[in-house]
Amino acid sequence: xxxxxxxxxxxxxxxxxxxxxxxxxxxxxxxxxxxxxxxxxxxxxxxxxxxxxxxxxxxxxxxxxxxxxxxxxxxxxxxxxxxxxxxxxxxxxxxxxxxxxxxxxxxxxxxxxxxxxxxxxxxxxxxxxxxxxxxxxxxxxxxxxxxxxxxxxxxxxxxxxxxxxxxxxxxxxxxxxxxxxxxxxxxxxxxxxxxxxxxxxxxxxxxxxxxxxxxxxxxxxxxxxxxxxxxxxxxxxxxxxxxxxxxxxxxxxxxxxxxxxxxxxxxxxxxxxxxxxxxxxxxxxxxxxxxxxxxxxxxxxxxxxxxxxxxxxxxxxxxx
Amino acid sequence: xxxxxxxxxxxxxxxxxxxxxxxxxxxxxxxxxxxxxxxxxxxxxxxxxxxxxxxxxxxxxxxxxxxxxxxxxxxxxxxxxxxxxxxxxxxxxxxxxxxxxxxxxxxxxxxxxxxxxxxxxxxxxxxxxxxxxxxxxxxxxxxxxxxxxxxxxxxxxxxxxxxxxxxxxxxxxxxxxxxxxxxxxxxxxxxxxxxxxxxxxxxxxxxxxxxxxxxxxxxxxxxxxxxxxxxxxxxxxxxxxxxxxxxxxxxxxxxxxxxxx
Numbered sequence: 001x002x003x004x005x006x007x008x009x010x011x012x013x014x015x016x017x018x019x020x021x022x023x024x025x026x027x028x029x030x031x032x033x034x035x036x037x038x039x040x041x042x043x044x045x046x047x048x049x050x051x052x053x054x055x056x057x058x059x060x061x062x063x064x065x066x067x068x069x070x071x072x073x074x075x076x077x078x079x080x081x082x083x084x085x086x087x088x089x090x091x092x093x094x095x096x097x098x099x100x101x102x103x104x105x106x107x108x109x110x111x112x113x114x115x116x117x118x119x120x121x122x123x124x125x126x127x128x129x130x131x132x133x134x135x136x137x138x139x140x141x142x143x144x145x146x147x148x149x150x151x152x153x154x155x156x157x158x159x160x161x162x163x164x165x166x167x168x169x170x171x172x173x174x175x176x177x178x179x180x181x182x183x184x185x186x187x188x189x190x191x192x193x194x195x196x197x198x199x200x201x202x203x204x205x206x207x208x209x210x211x212x213x214x215x216x217x218x219x220x221x222x223x224x225x226x227x228x229x230x231x232x233x234x235x236x237x238x239x240x241x242x243x244x245x246x247x248x249x250x251x252x253x254x255x256x257x258x259x260x261x262x263x264x265x266x267x268x269x270x271x272x273x274x275x276x277x278x279x280x281x282x283x284x285x286x287x288x289x290x291x292x293x294x295x296x297x298x299x300x301x302x303x304x305x306x307x308x309x310x311x312x313x314x315x316x317x318x319x320x
Numbered sequence: 321x322x323x324x325x326x327x328x329x330x331x332x333x334x335x336x337x338x339x340x341x342x343x344x345x346x347x348x349x350x351x352x353x354x355x356x357x358x359x360x361x362x363x364x365x366x367x368x369x370x371x372x373x374x375x376x377x378x379x380x381x382x383x384x385x386x387x388x389x390x391x392x393x394x395x396x397x398x399x400x401x402x403x404x405x406x407x408x409x410x411x412x413x414x415x416x417x418x419x420x421x422x423x424x425x426x427x428x429x430x431x432x433x434x435x436x437x438x439x440x441x442x443x444x445x446x447x448x449x450x451x452x453x454x455x456x457x458x459x460x461x462x463x464x465x466x467x468x469x470x471x472x473x474x475x476x477x478x479x480x481x482x483x484x485x486x487x488x489x490x491x492x493x494x495x496x497x498x499x500x501x502x503x504x505x506x507x508x509x510x511x512x513x514x515x516x517x518x519x520x521x522x523x524x525x526x527x528x529x530x531x532x533x534x535x536x537x538x539x540x541x542x543x544x545x546x547x548x549x550x551x552x553x554x555x556x557x558x559x560x561x562x563x564x565x566x567x568x569x570x571x572x573x574x575x576x577x578x579x580x581x
Contacts, residue, residue, distance in 0.1 A: 188444060
């Protein structure tokens, strides 16, 4: 049996509970910072779940959209005089338009052809951000203006420290993002995506416009990545082209696959693990990277469907 | 007036004439079977009619409209659906979800409504689920709704494909070996199901190796050999056709004549 109708509610309740309860155990404000990084990564990875887990399409260039969202928050307030929040929305809109233009030609490709083409797109964005030094400050990066929301909250009596505020805002956006992705799963669009993942030819014969739905998944996941980039830039108050780099793209896909690309909660878990593991593994000092690589290999060898689905399967197996 | 008209259809694969100059027609509610030895081009013919291959020659006319080379999803909108010889199931979805996915053209809507789970979106899903459950009951899979499709037996998957194709509410249904791998009881069930669907006015084009079934339910039979049509006619005439017996029926001829008599 597959758990279904309650899946969405259970996921959202657990996610919200963790976000709300975890701070009780935080010994220092540093943990709020780690938490908000987890949420920001989790948001981008949730978008990838729609593309990778639902529709079965790979992208190795999604950090490009993270970069667009981040630099929109750096550039639009300065050059267009936009409020940073509106700049984030502009970035999301721009990412959607670029995803539409890029997605149409490259989503015709399959498997590793699509992987390489999307990789090219990511590299293109990070090159532009590095080379347009007059506008972006080049490889050294540029400052990002204050969102200003925290000061606004203070006037109505909600006084949060900087790290607390970003923990709360990122957590809230992540819950909304997870809610949207879970809604999509059990809808006509979500079924069309999962159907074309299962069998493109059968999907087409039941009337699913495969190219159209692949493009929709690509655009939605690009918007998730863009919003995640905006949140990251706004809380760091600084941005460098690394945010759009190849490594970040790979990191996002790895998070999704490690946790279980088919499930929203699994992907967020994957994001949490890959965000915190490097901090934990610092006890191994120079062997940190080695341990990280080893853990990733072992998970993929023994739990190919990803951590969460594998654990869920084992628990169910024991229950029966 | 015929609902589906095939005229001089042919396709070449790298200089090889896989199918050549095949033509026939289907009236509403009629069951037409395509038979012939393995490699005769039956599935290739199906793939051309259903838009998966683009034919090199000829026309496919659906209800008076030339639909040659239309992609499958546009043919589906015009009421043409099919099943596959090598199963094409959405493996990681549940049985119910597979059947619901067949309702795509009836429940698709705005992606924003789907993302926000607006009442309209949920209503569409619920309507499709109710219809899918009825279809699954009809093919005898009502109890398997929540199972993962990949866990079903071969015969059950064949019936699931039929349910998914029926979800489209097709006018023309192409069935590629629906009874292959099914036991005698299952074959009979599929047999009844096909006859019932045809009774409701759906035209059925059938590829099947079970000659007893073909002879029993077909109104008309088209025989292919080496990509060409070598005969067509009513079952009784086909089972006595010398060229058909030589090319295909051969050893099966006695069996067929017994079934016929």
